[in-house]
Amino acid sequence: MKYISTRGQAPELTFDEAMLTGLARDGGLYVPAEIPMFTSDEIAAMAGQTYEEVAFRVMKPFVGDSFDDVELRGIIDRAYAGFGHAARAPLVQLNEGHFLLELFHGPTLAFKDFAMQLIGQLFQVALKKRNERVTIVGATSGDTGSAAMEAFKGLDAVDVFILYPHGRVSEVQRRQMSTPQEANVHALAVDGDFDDCQAAVKEMFNDFEFRDGVRLAGVNSINIARVLAQVVYYFSSAVSMGAPHRKISYTVPTGNFGDIFAGFVAKQMGLPIDRLVVATNQNDILHRCLSGQGYHKGDTIPSISPSMDIQVSSNFERALYYAYGQDAGAVAQLMEELKSGGFDVSQGAMEALQEVFDSGRVSEEETLAAIKSTLASSGELLCPHSAVGVKVAEDERVSTTPMITLATAHPAKFPAAVEDASGVHPPLPPRMADLYDRSERVTRIGNDLGALKTHIKGHIAT
Numbered sequence: 001m002k003y004i005s006t007r008g009q010a011p012e013l014t015f016d017e018a019m020l021t022g023l024a025r026d027g028g029l030y031v032p033a034e035i036p037m038f039t040s041d042e043i044a045a046m047a048g049q050t051y052e053e054v055a056f057r058v059m060k061p062f063v064g065d066s067f068d069d070v071e072l073r074g075i076i077d078r079a080y081a082g083f084g085h086a087a088r089a090p091l092v093q094l095n096e097g098h099f100l101l102e103l104f105h106g107p108t109l110a111f112k113d114f115a116m117q118l119i120g121q122l123f124q125v126a127l128k129k130r131n132e133r134v135t136i137v138g139a140t141s142g143d144t145g146s147a148a149m150e151a152f153k154g155l156d157a158v159d160v161f162i163l164y165p166h167g168r169v170s171e172v173q174r175r176q177m178s179t180p181q182e183a184n185v186h187a188l189a190v191d192g193d194f195d196d197c198q199a200a201v202k203e204m205f206n207d208f209e210f211r212d213g214v215r216l217a218g219v220n221s222i223n224i225a226r227v228l229a230q231v232v233y234y235f236s237s238a239v240s241m242g243a244p245h246r247k248i249s250y251t252v253p254t255g256n257f258g259d260i261f262a263g264f265v266a267k268q269m270g271l272p273i274d275r276l277v278v279a280t281n282q283n284d285i286l287h288r289c290l291s292g293q294g295y296h297k298g299d300t301i302p303s304i305s306p307s308m309d310i311q312v313s314s315n316f317e318r319a320l321y322y323a324y325g326q327d328a329g330a331v332a333q334l335m336e337e338l339k340s341g342g343f344d345v346s347q348g349a350m351e352a353l354q355e356v357f358d359s360g361r362v363s364e365e366e367t368l369a370a371i372k373s374t375l376a377s378s379g380e381l382l383c384p385h386s387a388v389g390v391k392v393a394e395d396e397r398v399s400t401t402p403m404i405t406l407a408t409a410h411p412a413k414f415p416a417a418v419e420d421a422s423g424v425h426p427p428l429p430p431r432m433a434d435l436y437d438r439s440e441r442v443t444r445i446g447n448d449l450g451a452l453k454t455h456i457k458g459h460i461a462t
């Protein structure tokens, strides 16, 4: 299996090379040169298998020769051993035809753990074989950062620097990033928003002297391995609902478009997904774009679903690549236009996007109301991001196809908003009960690329 850049000017790589490379050297994002397809029989045979077995079958064609079967099975088993639910990603019913896929039973209580725990293991094995070390720099609006620190803390061959927007993550998210005491993980509170953090990471990748000097790697959804690991739970959930003999739709609380892009990949692999519904909060650039208004940046407005406070949605580039018929030149041109504020999507590409994706936007009041009404009607306490998804799913459901909404984080990560909406204070799981007593270690830093690079170079273990 080979991986190619959405902008067409970077070398073709194998799975492990693409994973360790992160951003392509032409500024684009790696995608599989060909998306593998499963037959109906192969999909049907996944029913009743463990999550780990489904992960093996789904990941194997993407991994190719980069890891042998014994290595891959061991990696998958270690990745999910620490999850707090035997099913890993359990489905619960909210009402007739509407189900919730709980993706928050991992070590940091968000869906990011599914991919991050896996790539933590993949990195370890790959770096050991190559006898190399890397510097991971990541941007987070709260959840990627804590998941990355958890997956990579204490590893010899990796230093991790996580940039998060100062004052714009929840207190639990901040403490999850600032309290690990392992010397190889570093939390950097940047004076800016998530888009500033993500832009800084991409600029570091585009500065080849810095990139090669520190041997830069990325674990944001820039990294194709991250996105592919998220394909697995579309398969595990769909087969448990009757796929391939039944179509399923998904609603996905969306920010950087990685999670829903994983759903797009699952659909291309033959999973009978009917609609993929993008649910946004008031930072609704994706909803506006999918409604035909072009992709034009606005200001990021802080919300009660802070992990989705994103304007430049990194993986939308991958969706555009397919919508433009894999025309890398067209994608490169659009990304050039984005630097000056945005672009309009051609009619053909818009039709291709709308053939797969629907979208909806949810206000702050509606998010609070969705938390309250879902608790009353089903007993499920939602985090604000999942509530955005549930609200859009309820609005968008027009067919008899079952709808699965992805519950992307545990309510205890956002206790203030959840309590405000429902009157219920969601407790942290017992293993994290002392989070507020642990000492914090964080560096406050300006939104200044030079200062960030200097800080990182000065704190890498040699």
Ligand SMILES: Cc1ncc(COP(=O)(O)O)c(C=O)c1O
Binding pocket: 110, 111, 142, 143, 144, 221, 253, 254, 255, 256, 257, 258, 259, 260, 307, 308, 385, 386, 408, 409
């Ligand atoms: C809790 C939560 N929900 C939803 C999202 C949006 O996911 P994506 O960025 O993959 O669109 C994020 C951030 O990634 C998140 O942390």
Ligand SMILES: N[C@@H](CCOP(=O)(O)O)C(=O)O
Binding pocket: 139, 140, 141, 142, 143, 144, 145, 219, 220, 221, 222, 255, 256, 258, 307, 308, 314
């Ligand atoms: N919401 C994310 C933003 C980064 O997304 P990623 O999927 O590209 O890592 C977060 O929680 O950090």
